[in-house]
Amino acid sequence: MVIDDKMIDYIGELARLKLQDNERESAKNEMNKIIDYMDTLNKIDTSGIEAMSHAFPVKNVFRKDEVKPSISREDLLLNAPDKSEEAFKVPKTFD
Amino acid sequence: MDLSTLTALEAGKLIKNKEISVAEITKAALDNIEKTDKNYNAFVTVCHDEALKQAEEVQKKIDDGTLTSPLAGVPMAVKDNMCTKGILTTASSKILTGFKPFYNATAVERLEKAGGVLLGKLNMDEFAMGSTTETSYYGPTFNPWGENRVPGGSSGGSAVAVATDQAYYTLGSDTGGSIRQPCSFCGITGIKPTYGAVSRYGLLAYASSLDQIGPMGKTVEDVAEVLSIISGHDPKDSTSFNQEAIKFNLENNVKGKRIGIPVEYFGKGLDADVKARVLEAAKKLESMGAVIEEFNMPELEYAIPTYYIVACAEASSNLSRYDGVKYGYCTPKFDDLSDLYYKSRSEGFGMEVKRRIMIGAFVLSSGYYDAYYKKALQVKAIIKNSFDKAFEKYDAILSPTAPTTALKMGENLSDPLKMYLGDIYTVSVNLAGLPSMVVPCGFDSNGLPVGLQLTGKAFSENTLMNIAYSYQQETDFHLKKPVLKKEMEV
Structure with missing residues (x-):
C-alpha cells in the first residue's frame, strides 16, 4: 500500500487536486492496484540501459531570430474567466 | 441517391464533376447528423452555420480552380481535442467550458486549406484518457453496431x-490506441502515423511524446x-x-x-472470435x-505498465496549465489564489483524469522517480529495440487491435x-513511435466488428497502406454497414 492517506494528500498537493471524501477511498484502492501492476517492471533487468525519452533522436530546433508579429493581447485574453483590459485577473496574492 | 454512404473520394469526385454542389452535400450531411446523432452522441458541437458558409467559400474556390484536392468540398469532422478557430474546443472536459481557440490546429488548417468542410467537433474520453x-x-457515444x-x-x-x-x-488522435481501438470496435479504417509525421500544433496535449493525430x-x-x-x-x-x-502509391500487391x-x-x-478473424x-x-x-517478442509483456507510467x-505536467485563470472553467467561490487553483481543477476534471494526473505526480515525485519513471524510460528503450529487431526481418507486424470486440x-x-x-496490443506502438493501421477483418458471433492491426517501422506508411489496400481489394468487411437508428421523420 504505497498510496495511503498521507500520500494522497502529498500528491494532491503536488497536483493541486483535492479529492472529495467519497472519491478518496476508491481513488486510494484503484491507485494502489494500478501501482502494484506497474511494479511488474521490477521483473525486467534494466541495468546498463539508458533511459529513452523520445523514440527517435530529437535535436534542438533552431530558427532565425527574426522579429515577427506575436499573438495579440486581445486574443490571449479572449477566453479568460476574469480579466481587466490588459491582464488576467486573480485574487490578491499578498497584502 | 443516398449521398451519405459514399466514400470521401467518391464524394469529392461528384463535387469535382459538378454533379453535386458543396452546399448540397454539406446540407445533406448536417441533416443526417440532426436525424441520427440523438441516438449516437458522436458530436459535442455541430458547426451548422459555419459549415454552410464554408461550403459556399469552398465552392467558389473549386469553381475558379484554386482548390484541386480530390477531397475539396467533402464534409468532415475532427476530434474535440484539436483547436478550431472560434469554435468550441473542449477535449470533452468540463474544465474547458466555453473555450474557443483563436487559432486552428495545423492538421485542421491543412484540411481547410484543401477544401475540407468542418461539420463539427467529435466526442471523446475526457482529455483522451479512456x-x-x-x-x-x-x-457517452454509442456504437451503431450493437445495443448499448x-x-x-x-x-x-x-x-x-x-x-x-x-x-x-x-x-482522431492516438496516444495509446485511441484511433485504432475505436476503428476496430466500429468497423472502420484508420491509421496512427509515425510520431512526428503529423504536426501536433493545436492538439490539446495528453502525453506529448506519444500523442499523434491521424485520419479515420x-x-x-x-x-x-x-x-x-x-x-x-x-x-x-x-x-x-x-x-x-x-x-x-496504392497497388493491389502483397507478393x-x-x-x-x-x-x-x-x-x-x-x-x-477475435483471434479467429485475425488469423483468417x-x-x-x-x-x-x-x-x-x-x-517471439516477450518484451511486449511490459508495454502496458511502461505506457501508463x-x-x-x-x-x-501537461494538464498543470488548466488553472481556472487563463481559459475554461473557474470555480465560482474561492478564498484565495491557491484555493481557486484547487477548486477549479478538482471541480473541472473528471475522476479518470484526476487519477492519471495523481499517478503521474506520484511516479515523478522524489523518492519514486527512479523506481517508476526512469525505469519506464529504460523499458521503453528495450521495447523500441525489440521492434527494431523485428523490422530487420519483417515489413509489417500483424496482430489483433484489442482483445475483445466492443464492450457493453x-x-x-x-x-x-x-x-x-x-x-x-496498441500501447507498445506509441512507445516506439511507429505507424500502425487498422482495417476491418470480420465480425464476432454477436455481429460486432473486429479490426486487424498492421504495424510497420518508422515512416513505412506507404507499405502499411499497400498491404491494407490489397486486403480491402480482396475482402468486403469495410463495406458492411450497421443498421442505423434514425429519428422518425416528421
Whole structure:
C-alpha cells in the first residue's frame, strides 16, 4: 500500500487536486492496484540501459531570430474567466 | 441517391464533376447528423452555420480552380481535442467550458486549406484518457453496431461519425490506441502515423511524446488521401519531422511482403472470435502472396505498465496549465489564489483524469522517480529495440487491435486497471513511435466488428497502406454497414 492517506494528500498537493471524501477511498484502492501492476517492471533487468525519452533522436530546433508579429493581447485574453483590459485577473496574492 | 454512404473520394469526385454542389452535400450531411446523432452522441458541437458558409467559400474556390484536392468540398469532422478557430474546443472536459481557440490546429488548417468542410467537433474520453468514450463530460457515444455497446476510445466520436455515415472522414488522435481501438470496435479504417509525421500544433496535449493525430475513414484510399494532406513538416511543432507530406502509391500487391505475427499476442485473454478473424486475415494475406511467420517478442509483456507510467507522468505536467485563470472553467467561490487553483481543477476534471494526473505526480515525485519513471524510460528503450529487431526481418507486424470486440456500456468504467489492460496490443506502438493501421477483418458471433492491426517501422506508411489496400481489394468487411437508428421523420 504505497498510496495511503498521507500520500494522497502529498500528491494532491503536488497536483493541486483535492479529492472529495467519497472519491478518496476508491481513488486510494484503484491507485494502489494500478501501482502494484506497474511494479511488474521490477521483473525486467534494466541495468546498463539508458533511459529513452523520445523514440527517435530529437535535436534542438533552431530558427532565425527574426522579429515577427506575436499573438495579440486581445486574443490571449479572449477566453479568460476574469480579466481587466490588459491582464488576467486573480485574487490578491499578498497584502 | 443516398449521398451519405459514399466514400470521401467518391464524394469529392461528384463535387469535382459538378454533379453535386458543396452546399448540397454539406446540407445533406448536417441533416443526417440532426436525424441520427440523438441516438449516437458522436458530436459535442455541430458547426451548422459555419459549415454552410464554408461550403459556399469552398465552392467558389473549386469553381475558379484554386482548390484541386480530390477531397475539396467533402464534409468532415475532427476530434474535440484539436483547436478550431472560434469554435468550441473542449477535449470533452468540463474544465474547458466555453473555450474557443483563436487559432486552428495545423492538421485542421491543412484540411481547410484543401477544401475540407468542418461539420463539427467529435466526442471523446475526457482529455483522451479512456478506451470507451464514457468519460466524456458530454455523455457517452454509442456504437451503431450493437445495443448499448461502447464505440471504443478515446476517439469514439470520430469512429462513430464515420461508421454512421455522418462524416465522410474524421481526425482522431492516438496516444495509446485511441484511433485504432475505436476503428476496430466500429468497423472502420484508420491509421496512427509515425510520431512526428503529423504536426501536433493545436492538439490539446495528453502525453506529448506519444500523442499523434491521424485520419479515420471508410476505406484505405480515403485515409491515405487525408494523411497526404495533413502530414509534412510544420515549424510550429519542433518534434515534427523535417520532411515533405507522405505520398501514397496504392497497388493491389502483397507478393513477397514479409509479415510477422508475435505469438505473445495470441495467448491468454484474447477473445476466441477475435483471434479467429485475425488469423483468417493472416491466411488471406498469405493466399495473396505474403509470407507469414510467427515470432517471439516477450518484451511486449511490459508495454502496458511502461505506457501508463510515461503517459500519466506527461499528463500530470501537461494538464498543470488548466488553472481556472487563463481559459475554461473557474470555480465560482474561492478564498484565495491557491484555493481557486484547487477548486477549479478538482471541480473541472473528471475522476479518470484526476487519477492519471495523481499517478503521474506520484511516479515523478522524489523518492519514486527512479523506481517508476526512469525505469519506464529504460523499458521503453528495450521495447523500441525489440521492434527494431523485428523490422530487420519483417515489413509489417500483424496482430489483433484489442482483445475483445466492443464492450457493453459501463463494463470497464468501474475498474480502471481492467480498462488499461485492454490496451495491450496498441500501447507498445506509441512507445516506439511507429505507424500502425487498422482495417476491418470480420465480425464476432454477436455481429460486432473486429479490426486487424498492421504495424510497420518508422515512416513505412506507404507499405502499411499497400498491404491494407490489397486486403480491402480482396475482402468486403469495410463495406458492411450497421443498421442505423434514425429519428422518425416528421
